[in-house]
Amino acid sequence: MTACSQKAMKQLSNLLRARFPYIYIPTWEEERAVDMIQQTVADESYIRTVRKVYQWSQSGGFTDEEGKKIASTSTPAQAIEFICKCTENAVFILKDFHVYFGVGHRPADFEVIRRLRDALPDLKFAESMKNVIFISPSLNIPDDMQKEISIFEFPLPSxxxxxxxxxxxxxxxxxxxxxxxxxxxxxxxxxxxxxxxxxxxxxxxxxxxxxxxxxxxxxxxxxxxxxxxxxxTGILEFIRSDLQADDIGGLENLKKWLSKRNRSWTETAKKYNIPAPKGVLITGVPGCGKSLTAKAMSAMWTLPLLKLDFGKIFSGLVGSSEENMRRALSTAEAVAPSILWVDEIEKGLGGVNGVNGDSGTSTRVFGTFLTWMQEKQSPVFVVATANNIQNLPPELLRKGRFDEIFFVDLPTKRERKEIFQLHLKKRLNNDYIGSRIQINNDLLERLALETEGFVGAEIEQAVVSALYEAFFNSRPLLEEDLEYAIRSTVPLSVTQAESIRALRQWANVRAVAATAKEDLENYEKSDPEETENDIRKSRGGRSLDF
Ligand SMILES: Nc1ncnc2c1ncn2[C@@H]1O[C@H](COP(=O)(O)OP(=O)(O)OP(=O)(O)O)[C@@H](O)[C@H]1O
Ligand SMILES: [Mg+2]
Missing domain, CATH: 1.10.8 (Helicase, Ruva Protein; domain 3)
Structure with a gap:
């Protein structure tokens, strides 16, 4: 018996012993689940009163432990009657009962639901110990039975x-x-x-x-x-990336915070009695390195990185949203310690605030995610990134969900220098292309001064445009190419000044600046003519040192 299944058996036996009448196991692994139930109820070290196992399916009604059919139990009504009349200590496995609870276009069968509810006193108070376990590939509980059915999360195999x-x-x-x-x-x-x-x-x-x-x-x-x-599953993907912490220009505070939490799931960390970190929410101005940081985390922490696409859950492109979410979360847990990256989390949450039509499903799927974040025991670190914080429901931001909320603002001068350096070095690795330009402090200083208000993605784009210019003219890259590309760019901070201001206001009370504190304190004023109010001069997020 593996440690994983021992834990599952212990949890199941607790439910059985406490006489939970209806237990629901949503799983694709029917055979493995039945196997675990059989082992649990036959083992006195798990359960004081050993029980028989009866299995019911639509094709043949109930069968006993020897596989012998029990006559007159083929309909759900007959099956429930059999359960009520049974005087043995037993567990009754009902397979695929979710179809009677209403799926797709098939309406709920109220007679079956009523009979299940009528059977409650018998299950709870009969002299013999009896429990019903539903096993279905999808989780579907009728509203009238929400209180009576307990969900048992069956882990993927270890x-x-x-x-x-x-x-x-x-x-x-x-x-x-x-x-x-x-x-x-x-x-x-x-x-x-x-x-x-x-x-x-x-x-x-x-x-x-x-x-x-x-x-x-x-x-x-x-x-x-x-x-x-x-x-x-349509919503989950393994990301393999070569990006490292060194590929992120600036954002020192965020990087430091993350590196302090590295290895926090190891045995050594346990000795320090530190709880495993839950996750981090990175918000901020578009194109400043949020997704980049998430991608680099896999190498920073040497852990598998899974990307969960919340947007797709509600796009209608994938099957049942709730099943996909459950599967995604259990996959992340199975490969733990792992990092679960939820990119653009706000895209999946539109419906929760009633913006999308289908708010029922959104709310439930979002609820599944929140509950999981709150209760998860396995070391799955969540990195959520968000642009549009207006759409984020308050319950997501409540303390205890994320360990910290970071705000990534327009890069400071020092950060711009670093970003230029990274992208120039990456692309000028060739003797000919880089022969007419020296990537030194003076050049970087000039470029950084000219790009105040640029986001990282715009800096990268300027380098790429300059290279096109050089390529077009069949010559190495010149500083003029970079200057020309910079002058031709209208940065987002100009076109989106209002929304950046709103973002900062939001961040000032809720988030910590991703940029290092000393960098913010030295935040330069290159042009004394400009006012304090200028979008390029002010910053968002509290300045905290880690
Ligand atoms: N701080 C940075 N250091 C190095 N490169 C950066 C930085 N910020 C942005 N870039 C470059 O810009 C690209 C886009 O950045 P990224 O996808 O991380 O932005 P984002 O913050 O996730 O934006 P969005 O909100 O639009 O998703 C990166 O792949 C990288 O090449
Ligand atoms: Mg992004």
Whole structure:
């Protein structure tokens, strides 16, 4: 028994012993769930009163532990009657009952719901210990039964469980060539974490078929297969990025804060009794490095990075929103410690404030996310990025959800110098193109002075436009090309001055500046003519030192 399933069994046995009448397990892994229930109720170390297990499905009614059919239990009504009359200590597994609770165009079956409610006293107070467990691929609870049904979150299989499956496959195929030592097998199993057991099995089979054996190269196939499966949810994606902390110009405060929380999920951190950080919300002016920071975190913390696209949840492009959200969260938990990046979180929340039509689903999906953020035990660090903070519901910003809210403002002069340096160095790595320009402090100082009010993305764009100019003229890059590109840019801070002001006002009371404190204090005034009110001179977010 793996540690993961032991924990799940303990939680389930607690519900059973406390006589929770109806337990709902939303999972695709019916067989694995049934297996866990059977093991739990047969084991006295988990449950004081050992119970029988009856399983019901639409195709055959109830069957007992030997698989023998129980006569006259094929309809839901007959099944419920059987449960009420039963005098044994038992658990009744009802598969796919969610269809009677109304799905898609199929309306709820009120007779079934009524019968379930009528059976309540019997389940709670009968002399024998009886519980009903619904197992369905989707979570669908009728409003009238919200109070009576407890949801049991069935975790995806752990590395150990997947490892057992791998060993089983190897054992069953004596002719299979396996060029893996113990560590190699462990790596393969680790690569499949985040998949259901069936999906992991499929991934191993595919790896075997494609290479005719199992070896270290199979790892790649498993990763690809996992990516495919995860992408199918439509909202989750593994991000592999080469970006490092050094690729972010400025934002020293934010970087420092993040680096202090690195390794906070390790055993050593536990000795310090520090709680695992929940997450960070990064808001601010568009194009200043919010997404960039999120992408760089994977390398900064050497953890897998999953991107959750909230916008797609409500786009109608993907199936059931709630299922996709649950799957996304359980995948992030399965691969934990991990980073879950929710980009443009406000896009998924429109409906919560009633802006989109479909506020019922949005509210529920958002609620699932919030509750998960509040209660999550596994070390999944959430990085949420947002532009339009007006749409963010207050419950998201409440203390305890995120550890900190950062505001990324227009870059200061020092930050602009750094951003120029990064993008010039990245692109002038070629002797010819860079032969007529010296990337030194003087040049950077001049460029930074000319780009007051530019965001990072505009600086990058200016470098790219200048390179086009040089390319067009078939010559190396000149400083004039950069100056010309800068002069031709109308920065967002001019066109969007009003919305930046609003952002800053919001941030002043709620967020911490991502820029280093000393940098803000030295915030230069290059042009004494300009007023204090100038959008390029003022800043948003509290200045805090970490
Ligand atoms: N601080 C920075 N350092 C280096 N490059 C930057 C910085 N800010 C922006 N850039 C460049 O601009 C690009 C766009 O930035 P990014 O996608 O992180 O912006 P964002 O804040 O997420 O904007 P949006 O709100 O539009 O999503 C980056 O890929 C990077 O090349
Ligand atoms: Mg972004």
């Amino acid at each position: 590395e150990e469980e997947i490892r057992e499956k791998l060993e089983e496959i190897i054992e069953e195929n004596p002719s299979l060539q396996v060029y893996l030592d113990q560590e190699g097998k462990a790596q393969l199993a680790r690569a499949a974490v985040g998949l259901t057991l069936q999906e992991a099995e499929n991934a191993f089979s595919r790896a075997i078929v494609s290479r005719g054996c199992l070896d270290t190269e199979s790892l790649q196939t498993i990763f690809e297969e996992k990516n495919q499966v995860i992408k199918k």
